Amino acid sequence: MIEAALPGAAVEVVDETGGGDHLRATVTAAQFEGLSRIDQHRLVKAAVKARFDDGAIHALSVKTAVPGS
């Protein structure tokens, strides 16, 4: 879902508990260039909002980076 919202991004998602609902996403995307950390996180969270809304994701840890940093 993150890759669809941020084409070209490098996305790595780790299931922290094995239950599929506590995830850690590490996202590197050129689209983050120039954005504050919080705006970068907003983009990632907006991409997976549907899974938050339907309860599939309970907690999401986000780490963002710009390519080359």
Add this chain to the structure above:
Amino acid sequence: MADAELKQKVEELIAANPVLLFMKGTPEMPRCGFSMRVVQALDAMDVEYGAIDVLPALQPLREVTAEISDWQTFPQLYVNGELLGGADIVEEMFDSGELAEALGVEQPEAAPPPAAAAGPAQAPPLQIE
């Protein structure tokens, strides 16, 4: 549409507290790992902060903060009226020194202690109808 009265109350709290944390549970008893991490970072900074337990009104508060800050998950740390972010961002800022800068304090030398240090100023509980 977020509850207008609740939204106004939240805006007043944000304006009244230089450092305000919306969290699950209380600083003495956080009810979520992310909230606990922010409390630890703030305690390491040794600043006074207001803390609001969102659990009694979780969904209404999500709607309010979605409208105010385009952010619906908790914890949320507001400094001087601005949302800094949740646990991940606060921790990154703690490590980089940006949090100390935002709070106007010195960067602590050690990592956050496991137990709460100085007690934070507890904001009055939100009256939810």
